[in-house]
Amino acid sequence: MDSILGRSKGAVHAIDGVDLTIGRGEIVALVGESGSGKTTVGRVITKLVQPTGGRLVFDGIDMTSVQGFSALRPYRHRVQMIFQDAYQALNPRHTIFDAVAEPLRSLKLVSSESQLTERVSEALSAAGLNPPQEYFTRFPHELSGGQRQRVVVAGALVVKPDLIVADEPVSMLDVSIRAQILQALIDMRAKQNLALLFITHDLPLAWLIADRIAVMYLGRVVEIGSADDIIFNPKHPYTMALRDATPQLPADGRPSGIKALQGDVPSAARVPKGCRFHPRCPLALDRCKVEDPPALEVGKEHLAACWQAN
Amino acid sequence: MSEVFRSASGQLLAVDGLSVDYGLKGISSRALHEVSFDLQAGEAVALVGESGSGKTTTAMAIAGLLSTDARVTSGEVRYRGARLQIDDDAAMRPHRWTETAVVFQGAMNALNPVQRIAKQIAEPCMLNGMPREAAMTRAKELLELVGIPPDRGTAYPHQLSGGMRQRVMIAMALACRPSIIIGDEPTTALDVINQAQILKLLVELRSKFNLALLLITHDLSVVAETCDRVMIMYAGRIVEDGTVAEIFAAPKHPYTRLLIESIPNPAKRQRVLRPIPGDPPSLITRPPGCPFHTRCPSSMSICATQAPALESTGQRRVACHLHSSQMKSDGVLVHA
Numbered sequence: 001m002d003s004i005l006g007r008s009k010g011a012v013h014a015i016d017g018v019d020l021t022i023g024r025g026e027i028v029a030l031v032g033e034s035g036s037g038k039t040t041v042g043r044v045i046t047k048l049v050q051p052t053g054g055r056l057v058f059d060g061i062d063m064t065s066v067q068g069f070s071a072l073r074p075y076r077h078r079v080q081m082i083f084q085d086a087y088q089a090l091n092p093r094h095t096i097f098d099a100v101a102e103p104l105r106s107l108k109l110v111s112s113e114s115q116l117t118e119r120v121s122e123a124l125s126a127a128g129l130n131p132p133q134e135y136f137t138r139f140p141h142e143l144s145g146g147q148r149q150r151v152v153v154a155g156a157l158v159v160k161p162d163l164i165v166a167d168e169p170v171s172m173l174d175v176s177i178r179a180q181i182l183q184a185l186i187d188m189r190a191k192q193n194l195a196l197l198f199i200t201h202d203l204p205l206a207w208l209i210a211d212r213i214a215v216m217y218l219g220r221v222v223e224i225g226s227a228d229d230i231i232f233n234p235k236h237p238y239t240m241a242l243r244d245a246t247p248q249l250p251a252d253g254r255p256s257g258i259k260a261l262q263g264d265v266p267s268a269a270r271v272p273k274g275c276r277f278h279p280r281c282p283l284a285l286d287r288c289k290v291e292d293p294p295a296l297e298v299g300k301e302h303l304a305a306c307w308q309a310n
Numbered sequence: 311m312s313e314v315f316r317s318a319s320g321q322l323l324a325v326d327g328l329s330v331d332y333g334l335k336g337i338s339s340r341a342l343h344e345v346s347f348d349l350q351a352g353e354a355v356a357l358v359g360e361s362g363s364g365k366t367t368t369a370m371a372i373a374g375l376l377s378t379d380a381r382v383t384s385g386e387v388r389y390r391g392a393r394l395q396i397d398d399d400a401a402m403r404p405h406r407w408t409e410t411a412v413v414f415q416g417a418m419n420a421l422n423p424v425q426r427i428a429k430q431i432a433e434p435c436m437l438n439g440m441p442r443e444a445a446m447t448r449a450k451e452l453l454e455l456v457g458i459p460p461d462r463g464t465a466y467p468h469q470l471s472g473g474m475r476q477r478v479m480i481a482m483a484l485a486c487r488p489s490i491i492i493g494d495e496p497t498t499a500l501d502v503i504n505q506a507q508i509l510k511l512l513v514e515l516r517s518k519f520n521l522a523l524l525l526i527t528h529d530l531s532v533v534a535e536t537c538d539r540v541m542i543m544y545a546g547r548i549v550e551d552g553t554v555a556e557i558f559a560a561p562k563h564p565y566t567r568l569l570i571e572s573i574p575n576p577a578k579r580q581r582v583l584r585p586i587p588g589d590p591p592s593l594i595t596r597p598p599g600c601p602f603h604t605r606c607p608s609s610m611s612i613c614a615t616q617a618p619a620l621e622s623t624g625q626r627r628v629a630c631h632l633h634s635s636q637m638k639s640d641g642v643l644v645h646a
Contacts, residue, residue: 033501034472144589145361174360174528175572179585186583201501208574208581231576245506247531249575250558258535260506264471 025193029206032216080156084168086148097136123158146177225302235304327385354523359543374402411483415495428463452481473504545601551627
């Protein structure tokens with residue numbers, strides 16, 4: 001899967017050759033720094049960005065070239081997106097009821113008002129807003145940040161999708177209420193076999209919620225494996241760098257001594273030759289400067305794109 | 311009187327019984343309630359809390375940067391023993407930057423988008439009377455100090471990454487050689503690798519210049535890497551205060567404990583979500599009694615009516631009826 005974010009002069013590969021599968025009812029976390037392309041992957045899957053190469057297959061149907069509102073209607077019904085910023089995702093002039101009812105109305109999924117009310121109530125309460133009736137006539141500005149994000153979650157759950165792409169859904173929320181939102185998503189997986197692509201830069205959070213973790217760097221998946229393998233047995237030096245840069249909660253209060261990788265992610269307009277991580281890699285060899293490593297199998301369902309992963 | 315007694319010689323900053331109200335459409339609501347703490351020279355203290363806890367109001371009050379709708383209703387802030395006129399902008403001017411400097415959260419918003427970064431770093435020096443040439447030289451030194459090649463000084467903020475912009479903010483804060491740096495969520499907008507770089511930089515600079523650091527954050531996990539002491543705030547009050555080791559190893563306030571447990575920790579190998587029920591109270595929905603009692607798993611009947619006092623044992627402070635000396639001596643408390 002490739003995607004180009006167009007500019008008038010030239011083009012930039014925002015993501016480049018990404019292979020990713022998400023099983024029914026599976027939670028996959030996509031982790032990386034800003035500029036890694038993780039959000040673009042989410043936007044390709046939700047058909048907000050048209051890829052320039054590769055294929056997007058959903059439930060056996062090739063969706064790559066499907067475009068247009070009516071052609072995409074069945075797909076939108078089954079694949080929903082949750083954005084990071086609930087302040088911007090909600091129309092300030094719409095009541096909470098209307099915000100959550102909107103996808104049901106526009107996708108024409110209900111036939112009567114009573115059915116509409118029932119579905120909206122169900123979704124609000126699944127997202128943790130109880131009793132749901134209390135929120136019907138309220139406006140976004142009357143709610144706290146956490147409640148607003150729960151409304152956004154309800155808006156995604158209301159169509160009973162098969163897949164939700166959640167782009168940093170809790171990173172703007174207070175720590176104490178993050179878990180409530182995540183619990184709502186996990187509960188829906190258990191109840192409706194919902195699959196979730198969870199986009200985050202927070203590795204411990206990814207480990208907590210996901211079955212598998214894919215680590216992205218500069219438009220590519222550099223490592224993918226089970227959540228435990230990625231955290232406890234990482235094979236790609238970039239994954240190790242991410243883990244080592246993450247502050248740990250020390251039981252004894254002593255700092256764990258975080259290690260910071262030098263430099264920034266290079267611009268996608270100037271992707272380094274060879275392995276794209278080699279200029280920042282502490283283990284880089286001469287080979288890494290010229291030859292781009294393919295994804296190598298390093299364990300059971302565990303792939304890493306590094307010449308030294310084995 | 312400050313509730314923490316220490317040698318007066320090392321004391322740099324004392325916040326004493328500080329209360330701040332915000333006036334919103336004629337309704338006054340209390341953002342800070344009798345906040346007291348002190349800061350020693352060279353000490354790094356974290357102020358941790360959720361949105362609405364008052365941590366940013368505390369920081370802004372100390373820097374004399376409260377918004378116009380805020381009113382200091384009681385208490386005072388002393389710097390090296392002298393009272394600061396924190397609600398008088400003109401009186402605070404000679405103090406700001408030279409004694410206390412602030413690193414703000416959103417470097418993109420805090421920097422001037424149409425001015426080269428070296429010039430922006432030189433500005434606080436020039437405001438304090440340094441000639442232009444000398445200030446520009448100082449700006450170059452400062453860039454180098456925070457790990458930006460001095461020749462990047464001609465760049466505009468948009469040409470820098472988020473991490474680099476935050477370094478520029480730190481360089482600006484250091485420009486007039488302050489004794490206190492207040493970091494208001496300095497790494498919140500950054501991803502984990504940039505965050506690690508900035509945290510390391512702050513730790514280095516702190517020991518190099520013997521800076522006192524007041525780190526405002528909602529993220530407990532960054533605290534251990536950078537600070538000696540941590541104060542937990544909830545609904546405008548300090549609810550617990552202790553060394554980083556004490557707080558992480560044996561939190562006393564139920565809120566502190568739940569906050570620590572709510573952070574995913576792979577080292578514990580337990581993939582369990584532990585939410586704190588309910589929402590943090592807003593300024594206008596503060597419950598009576600202990601402000602945390604509506605979300606507290608250990609809540610007792612007294613908690614709904616009476617706010618616990620912040621009691622100190624040595625240098626540890628906690629505001630919770632479970633740990634109150636009165637409760638213990640009366641024998642009312644049967645479980646802890």
